[in-house]
Amino acid sequence: MELALLAIAVGVGVGLVVGALGAGGGILAVPVLVFLLAQDPHSATASSLIIVLVTALFSIPHHARNGNVNWREGLVFAGVSVVGAVAGSRLSVLVDPQLLLVLFGSMLVAVAVLMAVRGVRGRRQENLERAAHGTSEADQPLLTHDDPVLDAPGPDTVIAADGTHTHHGKPADHSAGPGSRRLPVVIVAATLTGFLTGFFGVGGGFIVVPMLVIALGLAMRRASGTSLLVMIVATVVSLLARIGTHVSIDWTVTLLFAAGSAVGGMLGGPLSAKARPSTLTLIFATLLGGVAAVTLGTTLLG
Known part of the structure; x- marks a missing residue:
């Protein structure tokens, strides 16, 4: 009973962080499952996949209703990620548990650095956007339905004066799949996303979102919604790939x-309703850095 109550309590805590910061639940769930709920690393990564899947299933309807899920390109990206998900899942169960935690902690450090860089760049972009619109932080809420940063097209998509969208200098065909848009980059990114999902039990949103923005030219808000579709497919495949292994799940x-x-x-x-996206990203980077320090310190010194 005590373990069940603790699971609910820490789950709510992780959910609050995920909801407020827009963070990926899996990247926080694994260390919590290992160090607070006493699961072994292999079981924790498998359990994390279920948590990521449930979170994504609960989150995607809202994004879909608001038109922020690009179903066609998302399904193609997710389909390519399947190969990496199967390979990562099968390899993960063969790795020593301590080494798995060290690798996970190292990944946290890398993601924390990437998020910090993204947060700094995002802050600069926000300041430029608001300066161009002649508004200040006190004059307008930063996360509204029409946000100049979140709804801006990706860096490879340009809106001309007549409203025409161009991608790499050519008219953007939003009905086309990603086959004509940096296909090698998309394949590598999707495969890596699937591998990280299967190997570490994380959703991979920290890779999917920027790649959907950069490689496919999606707006940040649309990329965030589409990434949930990718996570659902990748986590389901990763769980199925674990069937027949020695990993057990405390359901x-x-x-x-x-x-x-x-x-x-x-x-x-709602806690993030009036916060800058860049501020949330920087807070998330700091949180990941702290979790990484605890994970590596406990694993290597304990």
């Missing part, structure tokens, strides 16, 4: 954690 703890995370996510969303 009671995992489902209670996932339920708590879903509730926390709904409560945490």
